[in-house]
Amino acid sequence: MDEKIIRLSISLGLLIFFAILESLIPRRVRTLPRLKRWWTNLSLVAVDTFLLRLLFPGAAVGFSILITQKGWGLFNNVNLPITLEIILGIILLDFSIYLQHILSHRFSLLWRLHRVHHADPDLDVTSGSRFHPLEIICSMLYKYFWIMVLGPSAGAVVIFEVLLNGLALFNHANLSIPLGIDKFIRFFIVTPEMHRIHHSTIPSEHHSNYGFNLSIWDRIFKTYTEKASLPQDKMNLGLSDIKDPKRSSTLFGVLIIPFQKSQTK
Numbered sequence: 449m450d451e452k453i454i455r456l457s458i459s460l461g462l463l464i465f466f467a468i469l470e471s472l473i474p475r476r477v478r479t480l481p482r483l484k485r486w487w488t489n490l491s492l493v494a495v496d497t498f499l500l501r502l503l504f505p506g507a508a509v510g511f512s513i514l515i516t517q518k519g520w521g522l523f524n525n526v527n528l529p530i531t532l533e534i535i536l537g538i539i540l541l542d543f544s545i546y547l548q549h550i551l552s553h554r555f556s557l558l559w560r561l562h563r564v565h566h567a568d569p570d571l572d573v574t575s576g577s578r579f580h581p582l583e584i585i586c587s588m589l590y591k592y593f594w595i596m597v598l599g600p601s602a603g604a605v606v607i608f609e610v611l612l613n614g615l616a617l618f619n620h621a622n623l624s625i626p627l628g629i630d631k632f633i634r635f636f637i638v639t640p641e642m643h644r645i646h647h648s649t650i651p652s653e654h655h656s657n658y659g660f661n662l663s664i665w666d667r668i669f670k671t672y673t674e675k676a677s678l679p680q681d682k683m684n685l686g687l688s689d690i691k692d693p694k695r696s697s698t699l700f701g702v703l704i705i706p707f708q709k710s711q712t713k
Contacts, residue, residue, distance in 0.1 A: 451507075463573055463617055466573040474624060475623055475624040475640065476570075476622055480570055485574065504588050508588070508592070509605050512595050522598050533604065534601060534604040537601065537608070542608065546662075558586070561586065564702055566687050567686055571685050576613075576616035576617040576619070576620035578702075580702070582706065615660060618640065619642070621640050623640050625639065625640065636663065637662060638657070642659075643657055644683075645673050645680075648676055653673055653676055655671075657672060
């Protein structure tokens with residue numbers, strides 16, 4: 449089966465699964481109607497997908513095959529068992545995404561694009577795919593760079609892309625998970641309770657907990673915040689300088705956010 453169909457099927461299945469769970473065990477009360485936000489967020493996903501297919505028809509997997517054929521990159525020049533190569537490839541690619549996330553907060557131009565993701569006034573499963581088209585293009589070019597440097601196999605890239613998409617949907621979901629279970633899970637991967645802090649309007653909090661998959665990077669590089677200053681069901685999400693729903697919850701409003709004057713960083 450085509451890799452794109454596999455990824456799309458898994459992503460769609462997880463989207464529906466977490467959406468159902470959100471309805472059954474929500475962590476927070478929504479501030480905006482679900483359908484209004486979902487229309488905007490999913491429309492943005494459609495635009496992003498169209499552009500990626502147009503500009504990068506082979507996507508990350510196709511590029512990894514090309515790099516392997518040319519013998520470029522670390523893993524194409526060392527002799528490792530395939531299982532170990534896949535595991536190391538996934539771990540290093542995950543670190544690259546953690547690093548990209550930090551760069552998106554530190555550099556003003558990148559932050560302007562990334563603000564679209566943070567401007568969502570609520571947080572749910574659709575927020576995990578809410579990114580400006582220009583940021584999506586930059587992200588793919590960034591992935592291309594790391595694939596060229598590392599030379600991971602196509603299998604490693606496929607598994608990583610599935611994990612990245614799936615866990616992004618999970619850790620943005622509006623799920624109420626018992627704190628004891630959350631504490632155990634977040635020792636390994638980023639949980640909704642951990643990542644929700646990253647979407648706080650308080651700068652010191654939204655400049656922490658950058659991980660999408662593995663939670664270890666935030667601990668190693670001292671960017672981990674264990675607990676928000678306010679209870680999670682009362683903390684303010686989004687950006688403090690974007691309070692008008694038309695700017696944060698309509699497709700046109702979202703697309704022009706990077707080109708408007710920003711006050712929050």
